[in-house]
Each structure stands twice: as structure tokens, then as C-alpha cells.
Amino acid sequence: MTTQSIEDKVIAIVCEQLDVKRDDVSPSKTFTEDLGADSLAIVELVLAFEEAFAIKIPDAEVDSIKTVGNAIDYIKQHSGSAS
Amino acid sequence: MDKRRVVITGMGVLSPLGIGVADNWRRLCAGESGIGLITRFDTTDYPVKIAGEVRGFEPTQWIAKKEVRHMDTFIQYAIAGAAMAVADAGLDHSPPRDRDMFGVYVGAGLGGISTLESTIAALHAKGPRHGISPYFVPAIIVNLAAGQISIRHDARGPNLSHVSACSTGAHSIGEAFRTIERGDADVMIAGGTEATVTPLGVGGFCSSRALSTRNDEPTRASRPFSASRDGFVLSEGCGLLVLEELGHARARGATILAEIVGYGLTADAHHITMPSPGGEGAQRCMKMALRGAGLAPEQIGYINAHGTSTAADAIETQAIRAVFGAHAERLPVSSTKSMHGHLLGAAGGLEAAISVLALRHGILPPTINLDDPDPACDLDYVPHTARHVQCEYVMSNSFGFGGTNAALIFKRVEA
Numbered sequence: 200m201t202t203q204s205i206e207d208k209v210i211a212i213v214c215e216q217l218d219v220k221r222d223d224v225s226p227s228k229t230f231t232e233d234l235g236a237d238s239l240a241i242v243e244l245v246l247a248f249e250e251a252f253a254i255k256i257p258d259a260e261v262d263s264i265k266t267v268g269n270a271i272d273y274i275k276q277h278s279g280s281a282s
Numbered sequence: 283m284d285k286r287r288v289v290i291t292g293m294g295v296l297s298p299l300g301i302g303v304a305d306n307w308r309r310l311c312a313g314e315s316g317i318g319l320i321t322r323f324d325t326t327d328y329p330v331k332i333a334g335e336v337r338g339f340e341p342t343q344w345i346a347k348k349e350v351r352h353m354d355t356f357i358q359y360a361i362a363g364a365a366m367a368v369a370d371a372g373l374d375h376s377p378p379r380d381r382d383m384f385g386v387y388v389g390a391g392l393g394g395i396s397t398l399e400s401t402i403a404a405l406h407a408k409g410p411r412h413g414i415s416p417y418f419v420p421a422i423i424v425n426l427a428a429g430q431i432s433i434r435h436d437a438r439g440p441n442l443s444h445v446s447a448c449s450t451g452a453h454s455i456g457e458a459f460r461t462i463e464r465g466d467a468d469v470m471i472a473g474g475t476e477a478t479v480t481p482l483g484v485g486g487f488c489s490s491r492a493l494s495t496r497n498d499e500p501t502r503a504s505r506p507f508s509a510s511r512d513g514f515v516l517s518e519g520c521g522l523l524v525l526e527e528l529g530h531a532r533a534r535g536a537t538i539l540a541e542i543v544g545y546g547l548t549a550d551a552h553h554i555t556m557p558s559p560g561g562e563g564a565q566r567c568m569k570m571a572l573r574g575a576g577l578a579p580e581q582i583g584y585i586n587a588h589g590t591s592t593a594a595d596a597i598e599t600q601a602i603r604a605v606f607g608a609h610a611e612r613l614p615v616s617s618t619k620s621m622h623g624h625l626l627g628a629a630g631g632l633e634a635a636i637s638v639l640a641l642r643h644g645i646l647p648p649t650i651n652l653d654d655p656d657p658a659c660d661l662d663y664v665p666h667t668a669r670h671v672q673c674e675y676v677m678s679n680s681f682g683f684g685g686t687n688a689a690l691i692f693k694r695v696e697a
Contacts, residue, residue, distance in 0.1 A: 218348030239352075242416035250412060 202275060205252075209271050212251055216244050234266030234267075244270075252278045288462045290328070291406050291536040292371025292524030292637045294363040297622045298517050299335030302366060306622075306632075309641050310647040315501035315621050317515050322479050330493045331502040333479045334517025334623030348529075352417040353430065354394030355477035355518075361425035361434065363520035364388070364471050368435055371524040373469070374533040378437075378654030383468040385439035386428040386493030387458045388475060388522060389450040391627030391682070394422030396480045404487055404657050427475050439467045448588070449547075450474040451521055452630030452690055456545035458525045459690075468530040473522035473631025487516055490555065494591060504624075506589035506617035507599070507649035507659035514590040521631025540638045543675070544575030544691030554666045561601025564679065569685035570604045571677065575691045579606045582613065582691070583673025584646050586637045587663075587683045590624050591616025596658040598679065599669065603661075607685070614671060616664040619631075620650040630680035637678040641694045644672035 200208075210224050217234050230236040236244065245256050248270060254277050256264070264270050295302065298316025299309040309316065317334050325331040336359065341350045344362040353361075364386075368374060378384040397418070405413035420426050425443035432441050440461050444453045451474030458472035478484075487493045496503035496511040504515040531538055546568060550563030557564065572579060585602065589595050596618070603610045619638050625632055640646055645668050652665040673694065680688045 216348070218346065239416040239420075246412055246416075 200278065202277055205273050205275055205278065208251060209267065209274060210249070212247050212268060216240065224267055226266065226271060228267050229265050238239065248274060254278050286463050286465060287541060288459050288525050289528050289531050289541045290523050290539045290638050290692070291526045291531050292367040292373070293539065293638065294366030294370060294522045295520065295632050295635050296339065296359050296363055297519035297625060297632055297667070298336060298510055299622050301336065303635065303639070305371070309366050310618060310621055310636060311645055312377040312643045313596050313648050313650045313667055315504070315620065315650060317503055317623050320479060320484065321498060328484060328488060329495050330484055330488050331497040332494070332503055332515060333484065334515055336519050342565050353421050353426065354397040356394060356475045357427050357430055358389050359477060359520035360388050360475040361430055363473070363475065363522040364431040364435065367471055367522045367524050367537045370518050371526070372534070372536055373398045373524065376536070378469045379437055379530060380468065381438045383439050384437040385441055385461065385467040385470045386431045386437050387440070387442050387444060387454040387470060388428040388431060389399050389454050389627055390427060390475050391445065391447045391450050392476065392478050392483065392675055393424040395478055395482050399480055399482050410505070420430070431467045435471070437471065442569060444546060446686045447684055448624065448626050448629055449680040449682035449686050449688040450627035450630060451632065452634060452678060452688035453547060455523055455525065455542070455631065456547060456688055456690055459542045459545050462527050468527045470525045472524055473520070473521040473634065474527055474628040476626045476628040478626060479516060479518050484516055492592065499671045502651050504591045504620050506587070506591045506620050506649055507595050507656055507663050508652050509654045509656040511591045511595065514592055514619070515623035518628070519625050519632060520628050521625070521633070521635050523631070523634060524566045538695045539668050540641050540687035540695055541693040542690065543693045544571035544577065544689070546570030546574065546689040548687045550687070552685050552688055557597045557687065559598040560604060561597040563685055563687050564598060564601040564681055565604045567689045568601065568652030568677065568679065571628055571689040571691050577675060577691065580609045582606070582677050584640055584676040585613065585615040585673065586633045586640070586676065586678040587617045588679045589619055591619060594681070596656060598681070599659045610661060613662065614646050614664050614669065616647060616649045618647050630678065630688060633678050633680070637676045637692050641673055641676055641692055646671050675687040
């Protein structure tokens with residue numbers, strides 16, 4: 200999967216899960232403050248990323264994924280074999 | 283100090299007869315049935331293929347799209363019912379004086395079994411990490427109906443979900459009445475909600491042989507008090523009232539629909555599903571409601587019966603005869619379950635709303651499908667067609683598995 204397609208797919212999942220508009224989502228946006236996710240919504244989002252990219256994001260790593268960009272970077276680094 | 287009086291100022295209902303009070307009341311007065319073939323799941327392997335489904339419900343009309351999938355249908359119905367009841371009461375424009383005195387008692391008989399079923403299937407297919415949503419628990423637990431309503435309407439007072447099977451809605455309203463009466467709240471949203479037209483819900487009642495199998499005649503399947511009745515028809519929906527302290531309602535200029543004056547609750551202490559002989563527990567329940575209201579039996583002008591279209595209809599008949607004596611000969615009793623089916627935990631809420639409407643409009647909704655009355659059911663059941671009768675007091679009965687009984691009495695208020 201290309202870098203661009205990962206980014207597009209992450210953003211599509213964010214839009215779907217958090218019911219936000221595409222134009223409101225960019226790498227710098229935080230899930231909680233900017234996009235209105237609560238702790239349960241973040242868990243649900245992480246699980247959606249795991250299913251979409253066939254990866255596992257350990258709970259300990261979830262705390263460091265605060266922005267859309269953090270998620271894109273994490274998935275780029277960890278989904279190399281699962282294209 | 284005089285007792286605080288409690289009145290009804292708003293109502294919100296969803297049933298197989300429609301969404302909202304107006305559609306329900308119109309169809310009840312017309313003697314129409316809301317029962318049909320089950321569309322929610324494939325009934326091929328089930329002996330029962332009919333139910334009362336709420337039709338045309340669009341959750342996003344009431345709930346943000348992203349939240350809809352985080353709650354079971356019974357909670358969605360409760361949110362819609364509360365929104366309608368609050369609007370009907372005018373609380374949007376003239377809110378409660380004190381948010382700490384604004385409470386919610388909304389229960390359910392079973393809770394989120396549809397979500398439970400789909401989650402168990404996903405758990406088996408995908409395992410616990412991906413099979414179970416982080417929203418699973420708040421999507422299914424019964425008290426999230428009351429919780430969601432409190433969040434949406436900033437109701438910071440008493441908040442409970444009573445669970446008493448088919449008496450849930452009536453108990454919730456009765457307990458809200460007492461809560462306002464004793465001064466712990468000024469305004470309460472109260473009643474029941476249910477959404478169990480699912481494989482497990484229908485299958486469970488099939489297994490206990492409780493449901494009608496009149497699959498070829500869905501609209502004629504719920505036939506309380508008739509000799510050919512063969513079980514109840516499972517339905518779903520929600521019935522909520524806004525109860526309010528009289529002075530608070532007057533100060534806001536609210537329209538007062540009726541006063542609630544009596545509440546009885548008893549246990550049969552007899553059997554898990556069968557009523558006690560002669561409806562002994564139901565008798566004590568109706569007597570308790572009359573005693574609390576300070577009424578003689580002769581003052582009740584109409585009973586909205588529990589009347590489920592099961593063998594228990596004859597026992598409720600015996601209980602009414604025992605409590606009302608000679609007055610039972612002149613006392614109209616109808617089971618509107620003949621039209622909307624059995625909403626389980628929501629039944630008492632919907633039927634309380636119907637009782638209030640009967641007082642307000644001077645119309646008694648009928649018992650339809652009573653073509654062949656059971657000789658053991660020998661009261662005036664207002665057969666087939668609605669009747670114009672202006673009552674001063676009406677009673678609504680609810681009896682549930684576990685032998686738990688509730689009776690409510692409403693009083694007419696001059697319009």
C-alpha cells in the first residue's frame with residue numbers, strides 16, 4: 200500500500216467512525232479536542248485501524264496516537280508487510 | 283402540610299400503531315391492529331412468524347448518526363419517546379425550575395438483547411478484541427435508557443431504571459409519582475421501553491409456549507378474553523409520561539392532561555410465570571391503588587386491562603370481579619393489547635398514556651377480535667368498537683413474570 204493510500208484510508212476511517220467531514224480532517228487534528236472523540240471512540244477507532252490494515256496496535260501505544268498524523272505515521276511504520 | 287399533587291403534562295409513545303400520540307390514538311379509536319409478519323429476521327425455523335414491530339422509525343431523526351450504532355434499539359426508542367414527551371409538555375420552552383428536581387425513571391423488561399445477540403455472534407467469529415465493541419456495555423444495559431435521556435435533557439435529579447418484566451412501565455410511573463409526591467423531584471420522565479422482536483426474544487417466548495401462532499391472520503392474533511385466544515403477540519416500542527407537581531405545572535402554564543392519584547404494587551409470591559389463583563396478588567394490587575387514592579371501587583369508570591390474550595385473562599377477570607363486586611357488571615374493561623400487542627416492559631407506559639387519552643377525550647378504546655368471548659371472561663370488554671364514555675377515574679393494570687403487579691389510577695382534569 201502506498202503512503203498516499205494509507206493516508207487516504209486512515210482519513211476515510213476517521214470520517215466514518217467519528218462522523219466528521221473530510222474537509223475537517225488533516226494530519227494535525229487531534230482526535231479528542233479537534234474531532235470530538237471520547238475514550239470509547241478512540242478505542243473503536245484503533246480497532247477499525249487494526250482491521251483495515253491487518254495490524255495490532257498495543258494498548259500502550261494508543262496513548263501516543265493523539266493526532267490523525269500520529270495514526271498515519273504509526274500505520275506506515277507497522278503495515279509494511281500487510282499491503 | 284398538604285400532599286403534593288402530581289399531574290401528567292406530556293406523553294411520548296412509539297408502538298406498532300405508529301410513532302407519536304396522534305397516530306396511536308387515531309388507530310386505537312378506529313380499532314385497528316398494528317400486528318404483522320416479522321420483518322426483522324428470518325422466521326423460517328420459528329413456530330411464530332408474527333409480531334408488532336415499530337414501523338418507519340428513523341433513529342437519525344432523534345440521535346446523531348455516529349451515536350446510533352452505540353446504543354441498542356430500546357434506548358433509541360426511549361430517546362425518541364422522551365423527546366416527544368418533553369416537547370408535548372412544553373419543557374423545551376418552559377423548562378423545569380430546578381434541574382436537580384428533574385428526574386428520569388425509564389426501565390425495560392429485557393434490555394438490549396439484539397445487540398447482545400449480534401455481539402455474541404461477532405465474538406465467536408472475530409474473537410474478543412475485534413468482536414466486542416467498546417460501546418457494548420453501555421449499548422445494552424437497561425439503565426442507559428434513563429441515562430441517555432438525562433444527558434440529553436439535563437435532568438439531574440433521581441435517575442433509575444426499574445426492571446419488573448411486563449409491569450416495568452407502570453412501576454416506573456408509579457414510583458415517579460411517589461418521588462414527586464414526597465418532594466424529591468418536581469418533574470419526572472417515566473415509563474418503559476422495549477425492543478425484543480429478535481431471534482432470542484421471539485424464540486424465548488416460543489420456547490415457553492407463550493405466543494400466539496395464528497400466523498395466517500396476524501391482525502386477528504391478539505384476541506384477549508376470547509375463547510380462541512392462543513397466546514400473546516410480542517411487540518416493541520416505548521411509552522413515556524411527563525409527571526409534574528401540580529403547582530410547578532401551573533406556574534409554567536403547562537397543559538394538564540390528567541392527575542395521577544393511585545398506585546398499587548404487590549407480589550403474588552406464588553410462581554415464576556403463572557398468576558396466583560383468583561388473581562389474588564392482582565386483587566391486592568388494585569385495592570392498594572384504590573386505598574391510596576381514597577376511592578371506592580364504584581368510582582372507577584374504566585380499566586385498561588393487562589389482558590395479554592393468554593389463559594391469564596380469565597384470572598384478571600376474576601380479580602376484577604373480586605375487587606369491584608357488583609360494579610364489575612357496569613365497569614368497561616378493555617385490553618388495547620388486542621391492537622398493539624404486548625410491549626413487555628413498555629406496555630405499562632403505553633397503556634398509561636392510553637388511559638390518560640381515554641380520560642381526556644371521553645373515549646374508551648375497544649378490545650378488538652373479541653368474536654367469541656370465553657365464558658370465563660364475562661365482563662364488558664368494550665368489544666370491537668370504541669365507545670364514548672366520560673370517566674372521572676380510570677385504572678391501568680400491569681402484571682409481570684415473577685408475580686409482580688402494578689396498578690395506576692388517573693383522574694380527569696377539566697380541559
